Amino acid sequence: MDKIIKSLLVVIAFCSCEKNSNMEINVFETSRNGNKLSEIKEFQINENISEITLNTNKKFQTITGFGGAFTESSAYLLNQMSKEKRQEILDAYFSEKGSNYSLTRTHMNSCDFSISNYSYSPVEGDVNLKYFSVKEDMDDIIPMIKEAMEVSQDGFKIFASPWTAAPWMKDNNEWKGGKLLPKYYDTWALFFSKYVDAYKDQGIDIWGFTVENEPHGNNSSWESMHYSPEEMTHFVKDYLGPQLEEDGKGDIVILGYDQNRADLKKWVDSMFENEESSKYFDGTAVHWYDSTYEFYPDELQYAHNKAPNKYLIQTEACIDSEVPHWNDDDWYFRKEATDWGYDWREDAKKYLHPKYAPFNRYSRDIIGSLNNWVDGWVDWNMILDTRGGPNWVNNWCVAPIIVDPNIDEIYYTPLYYVMTHFSKYIRPGAEIIEAKNTDSELMVTAALNPDKSIAVVLFNEGFEEKSFNLNLNGFSKSVTISPQAIQTITLKN
Secondary structure, eight states: OOHHHHHHHHHHHHTTTOOOTTOEEEEEEETSSSSSEOOOOOOOOOOOEEEEEEEEEEEEEEEEEEOOOOOOOHHHHHHHHHHHHHHHHHEEEEEEEETTEEEEEEESSSOSSSOOOOOOOSSOOTTTTTOOOOOOTTTTTTHHHHHHHOSSOOEEEEEEEEEEEOOBTTOOOOOSSSSGGGHHHHHHHHHHHHHHHHHHHHOOOOEEEEEEOOOTTTTSSOOOOOOOHHHHHHHHIIHHHHHHHHHOTTHHHHHEEEEEEGHHHHHHHHTTSHHHHTTTTOEEEOOTOOSSOOOOOOHHHHHHHHSSSSSEEEEOOOOSSSOTTTTTTGGGSSBBBBHHHHSSSSSSGGGOOOBHHHHHHHHHHHHHHHTTTTTTTEESSSETTTOOOOOTOOOEOOOOOOTTTTTTEEOOHHHHHHHHHTTTTTTTEEEEEEEEOTTTTTTEEEOOOTTEEEEEEEEEEEEOOOOEEEETEEEOOOOOEEEEEEEEEEEHH
């Protein structure tokens, strides 16, 4: 009898929450139990039910987009796949049926995910960049971008980042480390302008730049060039910004910093110290590598408050120091992955780098970032091989899509689906809205899209399913999320 009564109560609770039947609601889930953006239509509602209440009148940042990076490694691999598989990958990332990426990155000159070292300005002493050329990109990166443009119905923004200037412009004359010589500040600013023109000639518009990828450097492991906060501010204020403005490119976005969040405060203090210093900075770029679980809300909030009307974009993230697990979905949910900090971080900060589950890391960070004023979130390589490459430095990482060109096969890792939960359903121009949540074990974010639809993304890291009432202006729907799952709920009138 008790079981019957409990079942009746569940049914009554479920039915009582079906208010405002004009609201169209769809639920999509990716989970350890095997869902992959699967639409869920039936729910077994638990007795312990929490409340998530949306408030469209309380809005926060406007979304710029979500996506990944066009790297030489990814484009090189794409060239090795069959015509059919190449198209499948591009569709998976850029079509409306796929992830529908809206914000992307690429590198200027070579980077650690290039096949070799190269520069668009290879001729030493060419201060006016007479011999500037992007021919190194013509066989791989540029074709990949152009084909992605053909697939994308809505289009996508591209920003470019240099890892280093050509060695002849630097104080150590090396690809790795060192600083840009002051006598070449003019030349380096011109380099950015030339790059815009070269890509424009190929039919590709550059939306923006980051000034330098990881200006702290990377222990001279691969291409890098160092700036202090004051040096970067000086370069942008007195050279890069004026050069782009003079060349009629003043509308191109300039993002400062472009490294880990833990050091964010001192960089935004320099960039946005006053009106003169901040004039040419359109926003701030950050990475996630300081920790495998901490998303640094205090630092993100500080950066927003320092420049509330400027962009705050996560420009790079990946599962680093790992070789991808092929066709092993469950590995991405297990806390077995390690990152560079697991072995090499100083003892006082090693606690920030425990073993972790890649699925959890992506889900936590994207939701945590969106709830702390980040308006764009960009992954690293779109495609890597079964070794986590190829690249010239053997810097192995994981990408959402892994391929084996030897057998012409594609593996969509769970990370691909995590990215899609955001990029497909939260569109550029969407506004993050308030989502009050009574369950502290659920992470939740919500966005009001330009078409007035709403996307709610939830993450349940725990090992038990959870039920909640989703409430909006008199509408209420009872929903259950699986254990170890991410879920996107869309609502339309």
